Amino acid sequence: MARDLSRIAENLREIRRRIGDACRRSNRLPSAVKLVAVTKYAEPDWVRELVSLGVIDLGESRPQQLVERSPLFSKAIRWHFIGHLQRNKARRLLPLATLIHSVDTMQLLRAIDRMADELRVRPRVLLQVNIAVETAKHGFSFDELISDWTTVQECRNVEIQGLMTMAPLADDVEEIRPVFRRLRELRDELAAKSAGTMPLSELSMGMSRDFEVAIEEGATIVRVGSELFSGLEAT
Ligand SMILES: *Cc1c(COP(=O)(O)O)cnc(C)c1O
Numbered sequence: 001m002a003r004d005l006s007r008i009a010e011n012l013r014e015i016r017r018r019i020g021d022a023c024r025r026s027n028r029l030p031s032a033v034k035l036v037a038v039t040k041y042a043e044p045d046w047v048r049e050l051v052s053l054g055v056i057d058l059g060e061s062r063p064q065q066l067v068e069r070s071p072l073f074s075k076a077i078r079w080h081f082i083g084h085l086q087r088n089k090a091r092r093l094l095p096l097a098t099l100i101h102s103v104d105t106m107q108l109l110r111a112i113d114r115m116a117d118e119l120r121v122r123p124r125v126l127l128q129v130n131i132a133v134e135t136a137k138h139g140f141s142f143d144e145l146i147s148d149w150t151t152v153q154e155c156r157n158v159e160i161q162g163l164m165t166m167a168p169l170a171d172d173v174e175e176i177r178p179v180f181r182r183l184r185e186l187r188d189e190l191a192a193k194s195a196g197t198m199p200l201s202e203l204s205m206g207m208s209r210d211f212e213v214a215i216e217e218g219a220t221i222v223r224v225g226s227e228l229f230s231g232l233e234a235t
Helices: 006-025 044-052 063-072 087-093 106-119 142-147 149-153 173-193 211-216
Strands: 034-038 057-060 078-081 097-103 124-128 159-164 202-204 221-224
Touching: 006 034, 006 044, 006 211, 044 057, 044 063, 057 063, 063 078, 063 087, 087 106, 097 106, 097 159, 106 124, 106 149, 142 149, 142 173, 159 173, 173 202, 173 211, 202 221, 211 221
Parallel strands: 034 057, 034 221, 057 078, 078 097, 097 124, 124 159, 159 202
Antiparallel strands: none
16 A cells, blocks of 8 residues: 555644644743654655645754755755764755754864854854763753853854753653753853853754653754654655
C-alpha cells in the first residue's frame, strides 16, 4: 500500500491544537510560539508534503543533510540547524541556516563570529544550555554562561537571539518542568546583565514528548519531529 501521507496533515492539525491549548492554559498567544518541524528522519516526500501544507520552518540536525536538502526546496523555507556542530562544518551552514539553535561552546561561538566577519553574514544563533548537567548532553552549563557572559557579548558579528535546551528523558513530563523554568530564569538573568542590549527573546525548548510543558514555561520555539510523522514508516 502506498504510504499514507494524509497522516501528516492529521498529525500537524493535532499538534497545532495541542500548542493552542497549551497557550490558552498559560495565557499566551498561539502566535507567540513557533513550530519547527524536525525533518532529520523524514523522507523527502514527507518533507514535500509538510511544505505543501504550508510549513516553512524545518529543522535538521546534520549539517550535511541540511546542505543537501536546502537547494531542493523553495527559497521560502527557513532552515533551522538544531544538532551538534563541528567548527569545520559551520562555514557551509552559515549562509543557509535561518537560525542555529545549538551553539554549545565558547570556541564554537568564537569560530562562528570570525567566519561571519569573513563571509559578511550576520548569523542568528541560540546558545544551547545543558540545564540538567547529569546527562551527557552538549551545551554550556548554567554557571559557565553566567561567568562567561562578558566574553559572549564580545562576539559582535553574531546575533544571539536566545537560549535552547533539551530536557532529559523522564517518565513523567512534570519532572522536567523545572528544567524549562530554569532556562527561562537564566534567560531573564542574562538579559538583565546585558542591560537591554540583548533581549534574548527566543527560548527554543520542547520536543514531541514535552512541548506542552515547555510552552507553559515560556517556549517561543518548539522542535517537533517524531509526533509529526507518527503512523508513517520509512522505506
Ligand atoms: C530530534 C530532535 C528534536 C525532535 O525530537 P522528537 O522527539 O522527534 O520530536 C528536537 N530537538 C533536537 C535538538 C533534536 O535533535
